[in-house]
Amino acid sequence: MSNIVITGAGKGLGKAISERFGKEGSNFYLCSRTQSDLDSLESELMKLNSNNKVTKIICDISTASGVDFIFNTISEITDRVDLLINNAGVFLPGEISDPDCNNLEQQMNTNFWSAYRLTRLLLPAMKSSRTGTIINMCSIASLDAYPGGSHYCISKFALYGFSKCLRQELIPYNIRVISVLPGATWSNSWSGVELPEERLMKAEDVAEVIYTAYSLSNNAVMEEVILRPQLGDL
Numbered sequence: 001m002s003n004i005v006i007t008g009a010g011k012g013l014g015k016a017i018s019e020r021f022g023k024e025g026s027n028f029y030l031c032s033r034t035q036s037d038l039d040s041l042e043s044e045l046m047k048l049n050s051n052n053k054v055t056k057i058i059c060d061i062s063t064a065s066g067v068d069f070i071f072n073t074i075s076e077i078t079d080r081v082d083l084l085i086n087n088a089g090v091f092l093p094g095e096i097s098d099p100d101c102n103n104l105e106q107q108m109n110t111n112f113w114s115a116y117r118l119t120r121l122l123l124p125a126m127k128s129s130r131t132g133t134i135i136n137m138c139s140i141a142s143l144d145a146y147p148g149g150s151h152y153c154i155s156k157f158a159l160y161g162f163s164k165c166l167r168q169e170l171i172p173y174n175i176r177v178i179s180v181l182p183g184a185t186w187s188n189s190w191s192g193v194e195l196p197e198e199r200l201m202k203a204e205d206v207a208e209v210i211y212t213a214y215s216l217s218n219n220a221v222m223e224e225v226i227l228r229p230q231l232g233d234l
């Protein structure tokens with residue numbers, strides 16, 4: 001069974017990805033700040049496949065100590081990570097030119113530094129075993145800036161840059177690095193937005209693509225995945 005680490009697993013895309021992998025049976029290391037989300041996800045995963053094993057890691061991934069806690073928890077159980085999905089993230093609106101908007105640091109910490117720190121901690125074991133897959137949840141906002149979302153875009157450009165550099169660095173170690181760049185997808189972050197259901201993608205569709213990317217043979221890597229709502233970006 002694969003050892004799978006998923007950050008931001010409690011809701012939205014992270015939950016859908018966990019459930020997709022849960023159909024097959026895996027050892028999960030699931031992170032978020034909300035215990036109740038991970039408790040109900042664990043019940044769901046056990047219903048999907050009784051071979052699933054879940055380690056719930058409650059922490060704030062935006063801090064270095066939170067990331068250390070994730071690494072230490074995993075390390076007490078295993079030194080083998082087959083799949084790391086750096087998914088945790090937050091969207092906060094805001095513009096560079098607004099003097100009252102100070103949310104860049106929070107988004108950099110959650111959307112970029114968490115992935116950078118956790119990957120660096122897990123990499124030595126992955127490199128020495130010369131195996132593994134790392135998936136970074138970037139965004140269409142990693143490709144194009146848009147008004148009202150500047151600080152989010154900066155953090156997602158950073159994550160995408162990190163992911164592209166990592167891909168090059170890890171080729172000699174047989175570790176696959178995949179950048180996933182979804183457009184608007186129904187999740188907690190869109191709650192309260194009044195749009196027809198078909199206007200946004202389903203989290204299950206993004207999860208299915210990630211599952212397929214992981215399932216390819218080690219001879220192939222789905223380097224970059226761009227997914228958009230069929231009706232275009234919002």
Ligand SMILES: NC(=O)c1ccc[n+]([C@@H]2O[C@H](COP(=O)([O-])OP(=O)(O)OC[C@H]3O[C@@H](n4cnc5c(N)ncnc54)[C@H](OP(=O)(O)O)[C@@H]3O)[C@@H](O)[C@H]2O)c1
Binds near residue numbers: 059139182
């Ligand atoms: N939905 C979209 O349209 C869309 C499009 C492109 C990319 N993305 C990216 O996809 C990823 C998931 O987004 P989503 O829409 O599924 O968001 P979501 O529904 O809000 O879920 C985010 C998850 O991350 C966790 N999280 C957030 N901040 C955290 C922190 N400081 N420490 C630990 N866990 C934290 C949340 O749990 P707690 O709050 O309980 O900690 C939650 O489980 C993000 O990186 C997002 O930028 C989303």
